Amino acid sequence: MSTTPSNGHAIEMPNVVAWSPGMPPPDDPNVVPTGVNAPASGDDSAPFSPLHTRSHQMFPRLTDGEIERMSRFGTAARWRAGEWMFRMGEVGRGMVIILNGLVRVTRRDALGANQIIVEHGAGHFLAEVAQLSGKPCLVDGMAVEDVEGIVVPPERLRALLVAEAELGERIMRALILRRVGLIEKGSGPVLLGQSDDGRLVSLQGFLRRNGYPHTVIDACSDPDAIALLERISASTADFPLVICPDGTVLRAPDENQLATQLGWLPEFDPAHVYDVAIVGAGPAGLATAVYAASEGLSVAVFDCRAPGGQAGASARIENYLGFPTGISGQALAGRAFVQAQKFGAHIAIPTRIKALHCGSSPIQIELENGARVTTQTVVIASGAAYRRPAIEGLERYEGHGTYYWASPVEAKLCKNAEVVLVGGGNSAGQAAVYLASHAKHVHVLIRGSGLAASMSHYLVERIGSLPNVTVRTRTEIVSLKGDDRALTAIHCKTPDGPLTLESRHLFLFTGADPNTDWLRDCSVSVDGKGFVLTGPEAHDGRTQGVMGLETSVPGVFAIGDVRSTSTKRVAAAVGEGAAVVAQIHGLLAQRQALSVAGA
Template identity: 35%
Template sequence: MTEATSNIAQAAQSSASPSDPYSREQQIFPKLSDEQIDRLVSYGSMEDLPAGTILFQRGDRRADFFLILEGNIEIFDLDDRGEPVVFTTHAQGQFTGELDLFNDRQILVGGRTGIDSRVARLTRAQFNRMYSTEQDIGEVIMRAYILRRTAFILHDQAGVSVIGEPTSREFLRIQRFLTRNGYPFAAKPMGEPGTADYANLHDIDLTRLPAVRTRSGAVHYSPTIADLADELGLTEAVDGEHIYDLAVIGAGPAGLSACVYAASENIDTIVVEAEAPGGQAGTSSKIENYLGFPTGISGQALAGRAWIQGQKFGAKFSIARAATDIASKDDLFEVKLQHDMNIKARSIILACGATYRSLALPNYEKFEGQGIHYAATGLEAQLCVNEEVAVIGGGNSAGQAAVFLSGHASHIHVLVR
């Protein structure tokens, strides 16, 4: 084990799970070979930096990529009081970054030199050029970045805290949004050990739950999805004057496929999504009939992969913004988004999918999102533990939901008309 990763490895050992990304040290914190280092350095510039130089901070957008040639880089999160806590140290031959290096979102962690160090710095443009040219290095980087983000999510690192009543619709709405956007968070349901103390310590007003507390200590009560996306830096800045070749409206499987194929052909593409990538498929516990996945894949994982794939080819994503209007003028389409944003594009693909059909039952709306759910993912499964559950419908999705939830609920009733 390298000095670089000892504290992370301890975290992995304490969870004792072979599926923990931190237990895959060679893949999550790979060391490039001397030959790979030589090739990578030629894309950027070398810098000698004194100990303690801040290279990037949580909240920055478009952070540079760093490869350590001598010395080290400490990666730090912020604790509950906003103080930096180093949770891993990259050593010679290792590199910084995670999935946000493929987009303009606010990054989740900070980085600084732990001792006097020599690094290779690649700006985003240089990183993109290197990534698309050096395929063997690109593969190592992509695998590491996916594992790093998965580890953040698994260990609630570098994210936010969400406090709420366990069965509250609003509490679930926020968790669902963060989960589906791959944003790490710690759920703190009221009634669970430690939550009341946490709320007390941070002066959280329990009459206004749910609340989202960020690493900087800001507390947001019942934020809208758009406001939360802005606050967490999930929304990428959209240049209203830029003319895209293609705007795709909707990031379900259809929109994501269109985006990947277009962007991979160098078509300048932007995807507009009202909520989170994945659409209906993002709510499926397992999709068995998607081409190329013989053992099946969860809808969330499928969407996450396609989303990264689109970004890898240079597509932009505007998340948590619904398209509200489309007009055409002088061979251009102008798409209006919520919150006064505009996009110009030469062509448009509408991939807005379908909305759920509800049941005409008394008080139905009252229980939507609070007892009545339209998905069967891990989030809903937690709510069904030892409960009697009714799955309504007789199609493929109902069958899958019944099988999946049967591992959690005390009894499943499948109601077919």
């Protein structure tokens, strides 16, 4: 069977791998990514990857001195030859440092295909990113000989990474490279369906944005898939099928069902009171998580989809400080996500917050399943969501030819095709440039007379230099037409009369509204458009004793795109994420002082 792992390469190419934008680039975190930057430009078919030249970093050998220093973080353990040390899909005991013996690490896809990743002996350690937060293992490990080792559980592993800076950096790099390797090789769950099915594309994007290894099989073009479908008695009505590593078959699951089956969601102790609960894991929320957790606060983070928020949809962010060659939003988010886990933030993705109960003290937030999490403070970082313009037929073709972002998954679907893109902002500009490297032609439709008023100069210039991009000014979509399965034509009105563009791919970048529905029943004040008011604006103009990012409710802060009058930029969101932590410290110290004085 020929399978397509998450990066689109056949897994029969053992040494040829390419970095997936779902994860941080496997380079030195302090060095500008160069060779690994190719995917940010949309070239997800790059034949070479730095991974195969970096096995020494992926599988570093520890010195006796290092093992001795690490041993204080773990406990001794033994396994007999032939015994499983950890199993894919099951929560393991943590990182294992091998003192004696030999361990075989294998990856297995959900169809049962096994492949040896590596055999490790004394001085090596066994772990990848999942062990940072105690998530289920992504590989199997068997003792080939009797093994003696040291088990370092997740919370002690995080303590080790922080306490041992240089060693911690090497271990962290190895964990990230190993995850990248698994994504490239395509282990984990198998997604089976029709490659242009919107639900398959959406699940694929979900796993990709969460940096989770998976494999996609096209049920129409792969003859072996038909045999598989017969074996598990599934029909096209069940598409997309997800065959999980433990053998469970999910039929057309939603994101929550899939995440639950894969063991992503942590349990929350109802008795624990967090210092801060962050709603949203976009740039603002992730920055808060990193600063708050690294400064010793107990932190819970919730996001209903994936880390990165809107920035995760950006093919290349070129104006974020420190990345002169640009960085994809997913790569930036992937780095921040791992960083927040390293400092011990409890991250629950996907988890939608349904309501904020700020009448009680401490405050409670209500999860979609009705469970409640208690916290001293809340940071609203729920950002904004794409606006759906009023276009006849839009609902019908959502997921069947209309998209709200342009990731490598969508770009692949548009290869050599005519593409229509609506919007004149920077996000539209980035997407147009990115899609132009895949599509035959990109038609950019804007209502205004030009791009200059709404788009950064560098993007306007770049679009102007691309021969396969046409900007159509004063043009609006009236309706969409298609067949039973997909969009086929886009009808527009222009100053010169009606225009029909024959295209199966429509990208909409038409602005965003604040994600503040979940605040409906609490007393957090919002402006006329629903963005959250903070500082003096939330306190009748009063400045004394008012913190700049605090909302009208004490202990509830708002940052990033969801905040009224904020600058809608990644750097601004990250800056507010850092600033809000200082204000939270101030508030907690004030409360502490009051309670001491009152005691």
